[in-house]
Amino acid sequence: MRALSVAALAALAFGIGSARAAQCGDSPEGFKAWLEDFKQVAINDGVSPDVVDSALTNANFDPSVLAHDHGQAALQGNYAAFAARHITPARIKRGKTMLVAYAEPLDRIEQRYGVPGPVLVAIWGLETDFGSGLGSYPTFSALATLAYDCRRGNLYRAELIDALMIVQRGLLTPSQMRGAWAGELGQTQFMPSAYLKYGVSSNGGRGGNLIGNSADALASTANFLQAHGWQRGAKWDEGQPNFAAILEWNNAPIYAKTIGEFADRLAEP
Incomplete structure (x- = not known):
């Protein structure tokens, strides 16, 4: 995992402070409600509402992402x-x-x-x-799924904020952001914070x-x-x-x- 950026750490600290956004789960039930809470966390952390809507409106819970995350053994x-x-x-x-x-x-x-x-x-x-x-995983669905999961949610909530910042800075559009199941992007696979x-x-x-x-x-x-x-x-x-x-x-x-x-x-x- 690439090192977290300062912006991501700030977002992480803010996310921890929100009781509603800190809820987690490993199934689709509750995911949409959690995502609505997280949208407000992102906006409060400085991401524009337009970016939040464009990037997260179509984000979905992806059980295959959790299957990958729970079954890493190749290394x-x-x-x-x-x-x-x-x-x-x-x-x-x-x-x-x-x-x-x-x-x-x-x-x-x-x-x-x-x-x-x-x-x-x-x-x-x-x-x-x-x-x-x-990779073909929609980045925002992958990161939102991992951010909602109870195992490493804090880490991935920070990465999800940084993915939104990539859009806000005009580096990529949400539709361009497809990559690996854990949210890595690009030809050498950077996490959003490292990007x-x-x-x-x-x-x-x-x-x-x-x-x-x-x-x-x-x-x-x-x-x-x-x-x-x-x-x-x-x-x-x-x-x-x-x-x-x-x-x-x-x-x-x-x-x-x-x-x-x-x-x-x-x-x-």
């Missing part, structure tokens, strides 16, 4: 088996092609943030198969289009890693200086090690 297993499934010859070949195709922006990104192209392309490939699998905090364009401007612009997504990923301690010129495998920054990207050691190995393979001549 608990055997590293060698996990890596073998995800670092395939075809993916390595395509990753090397992407390194060539995006050589110019990757070079600019490395100069600015210190993160080499193979690391960024490895993350890109593992997260969305180089942008070909962004607001680390999203940049490939030329260094704030915001960026992390869904439609691959170079922006790569630059934003580098910005995140730099902000979490990436050391220019250092290596990234387990036990090396930059492995800790990759763990900040995804705190599952199996996944972080797979990113490192994939980057190693992409960096080979």
Whole structure:
């Protein structure tokens, strides 16, 4: 999970203070009433009523989202088996092609943030198969379902506020916001809070289009890693200086090690 933004933490604190909005459940019953309460929380926290209506009016409870959230086990297993499934010859070949195709922006990104192209392309490939699998879950339904759930509702209420802020700042429209079941967006899968905090364009401007612009997504990923301690010129495998920054990207050691190995393979001549 990407780090929460300051705005999200403020929204979280406000949400905790609202007895009605803090109610939770794991079935559709009560969801719509909870959502109406949450709309007022969002408005009180500075989101415009128009944005709230446009984004949340059609948000629905999605039981498949909870099924995913309650059944995560893929990152608990055997590293060698996990890596073998995800670092395939075809993916390595395509990753090397992407390194060539995006050589110019990757070079600019490395100069600015210190993160080499193979690391960024490895993350890109593992997260969305180089942008070909962004996810099809409507972001506001997914986040609202998780915000209503009793397990981690506080966390996802904060992310839901930040998703609304993405719309309010004009970065994306509600209809554009489709992604993974947990609310991640874009070609390298940022949570809304991280999108607001680390999203940049490939030329260094704030915001960026992390869904439609691959170079922006790569630059934003580098910005995140730099902000979490990436050391220019250092290596990234387990036990090396930059492995800790990759763990900040995804705190599952199996996944972080797979990113490192994939980057190693992409960096080979």
